[in-house]
Amino acid sequence: MFKNRVINITFIIMTLMIIGIITVFFVMNGIAQSKSDVKNPSxxxxxxxxxxxxxxxxxxxxxxxxxxxxxxxxxxxxxxxxxxxxxxxxxxxxxxxxxxxxxxxxxxxxxxxxxxxxxxxxxxxxxxxxxxxxxxxxxxxxxx
CATH class of the missing domain: 3.30.479.30 (Band 7 domain)
Structure with a gap:
């Protein structure tokens, strides 16, 4: 990938953090929607x-x-x-x-x-x- 080992490790850590943050966002959003009141139910x-x-x-x-x-x-x-x-x-x-x-x-x-x-x-x-x-x-x- 990159020639410097420190840059490779930093890039991998940042990528994993971004993926983790996105995953947490979607999980929390799903939990909040399941607990929220149903506004116009069928x-x-x-x-x-x-x-x-x-x-x-x-x-x-x-x-x-x-x-x-x-x-x-x-x-x-x-x-x-x-x-x-x-x-x-x-x-x-x-x-x-x-x-x-x-x-x-x-x-x-x-x-x-x-x-x-x-x-x-x-x-x-x-x-x-x-x-x-x-x-x-x-x-x-x-x-x-």
């Missing part, structure tokens, strides 16, 4: 990677009434979905606490249902660390 991403179903939750509400609800919770990234599935007991607790103080009149119309979804979203976001809840969808609601 419906397939939402269904498969960003949504968690609570399952049927039945509890009594104000008076002698009870409610049976089921929610699908959409989160901002897959790490948040994993965390939320591990915190399923806290999710159910948040739903029960939120609906237990409501009356059937609070839950009958669209405005009341939107308020319930918003309250649950805020309560879940208070303990979620790896992302945020973006939407709470009511998939079943029966008040008796």
């Amino acid at each position: 419906i397939d991403q939402i269904v498969n990677n960003l949504t968690l179903a609570t399952g049927e939750i039945t509890t009594n509400i104000s008076g002698d009434h009870f409610i049976k609800v089921d929610f699908n919770i959409q989160v901002s990234n897959s790490a948040a979905k994993d965390e939320l599935s591990k915190r399923s007991f806290q999710v159910k607790n948040a739903v029960i606490y939120t609906v237990s103080g409501m009356t059937p009149a609070n839950l009958q119309d669209q405005k009341g249902l939107a308020n319930l979804e918003n309250l649950i979203k805020n309560r879940l976001n208070s303990f979620l660390r790896s992302g945020t809840v973006t939407h709470v969808y009511t998939t079943e609601k029966i008040v008796q």
Whole structure:
């Protein structure tokens, strides 16, 4: 290569450093993108990677009434979905606490249902660390 041995070693070290820096950049960029929030997810991403179903939750509400609800919770990234599935007991607790103080009149119309979804979203976001809840969808609601 070069006639001077010191220049050859310096050239090889500099080349390896440049390759290492480029590799670290692409690895870190890939990690950052995988943890970042999904801005405009497709419906397939939402269904498969960003949504968690609570399952049927039945509890009594104000008076002698009870409610049976089921929610699908959409989160901002897959790490948040994993965390939320591990915190399923806290999710159910948040739903029960939120609906237990409501009356059937609070839950009958669209405005009341939107308020319930918003309250649950805020309560879940208070303990979620790896992302945020973006939407709470009511998939079943029966008040008796």
